[in-house]
Amino acid sequence: MKEREKIIVAGLVVxxxxxxxxxxxxxxPRFAGSLWGGVFGVAGALLMLVPLAYMVVKRMKRVKQFVTKYMSMRTLLAWHIYAGVVGPILxxxxxxxxxxxxxxxxxxxxxxxxxxxGFVGRYLMNQFSKEIREKNAQLDQLKEVYDRARNELAAHPQQALAIRSFSGFVSRLAVGLLLPEETSPRTSTASVSSPRExxxxxxxxxxxxxxxATHEKFKTWFGKWLKFHIVISFVLYGLLALHVYFAIYFGLRWFE
Known part of the structure; x- marks a missing residue:
């Protein structure tokens, strides 16, 4: 979800x-049965059907192939998001x-x-995905620096032995006390990383x-949000169908 779109949708949710x-x-008490109340109700109900249409298009291959000839899935998703918020407001x-x-x-x-x-789940899923990408990029940079430093230390066995003595958890906590900071500047001819570094x-x-790993676990857990969101959406459509039925039955029975 783009930042501008997220702000607009958040404002609509609020x-x-x-x-x-x-x-x-x-x-x-009488507004729902009035003319304007009916206009708001019908318009809102129709807009709330747009997410259902998006769900059908997304999961039916032939329908998706036909629809995407004229409209991209990104555009359909935008319609799904906005209609799914404006409809309930109406x-x-x-x-x-x-x-x-x-x-x-x-x-x-x-x-x-x-x-x-829907809003919270989509926002969190995007946030987790973004943070995982950033962390992976950071990890690649750190590993690159580590590999370069390891190759440098391969030619200096004494410093490599100094690092091995701090392989335990408790010993690593004492690194700051047992391995002092380097005070002399490093030159290009002596560019080996210190054991402390x-x-x-x-x-x-x-x-x-x-x-x-933590973000991946949260992403997996929030991945279950989609199933929950779909289930309660169908419950909502069932209740909406009942509401429309009773509104027609009790509201139009005077035609009989």
């Missing part, structure tokens, strides 16, 4: 939450803050859950590798 939290201050406005029926309360709660889980470099590599 607007949706503000609109939802307005029920202690404003309740309009639905919350349509409700008129009248949360009385169990179906209405469940539909509103599920709508908020789907939107928030080598140990610090190895520790830096270990820290970055641990950070990458």
């Amino acid at each position: 607007l949706m939450l503000i609109a939802w939290l307005g029920f202690p201050f404003h309740v309009s 639905v919350v406005i349509h409700s008129g803050h009248k949360y009385e029926s169990p179906l209405g309360v469940a539909l509103t709660a599920m709508t908020l859950l789907v939107v928030v889980s 080598m140990i610090r470099l190895a520790e830096a590599i270990a820290d970055v590798e641990y950070a990458i």
Whole structure:
């Protein structure tokens, strides 16, 4: 998610939450059944179907091949994101803050859950992927420096032996006390890394590798977010279908 897009979507999510939290201050029992209430409701419901269409296109190969001839998946994803936030905003406005029926309360709660889980999950997944790429680049640089220093130390057995004595965990903690800093400047003819520098470099590599492993675990864990998001989305569509059915049944029965 690009930075500008993320800011816009975050603003829309906040607007949706503000609109939802307005029920202690404003309740309009008849707005949902009014003309404008119906306009907001129908428009919101149609927009909420866009993410479902994106899901179908993404997972059906033939449909995807046909649609991508005219529109890229990136564009469809943008439609999915914006429609998935604007639609619920219109639905919350349509409700008129009248949360009385169990179906209405469940539909509103599920709508908020789907939107928030979608936004947070997508943001965190992108953030983890970005940090993993940065850490991998940093690790490659550290390993390059380490390999160069190791080749230099290969010609100086005495310094290599000094490093081996600090291979244990406790001994590495005492590096600062037992291995003093170099005070003489290094020249091109004496460019061998000191044992202290080598140990610090190895520790830096270990820290970055641990950070990458931790981020990978979090990324795997948050990968389950997608399944959760899809499941609650289908629950939302089921509740939405029931709401539309009852609205038509009770709202249009006077045609009989």
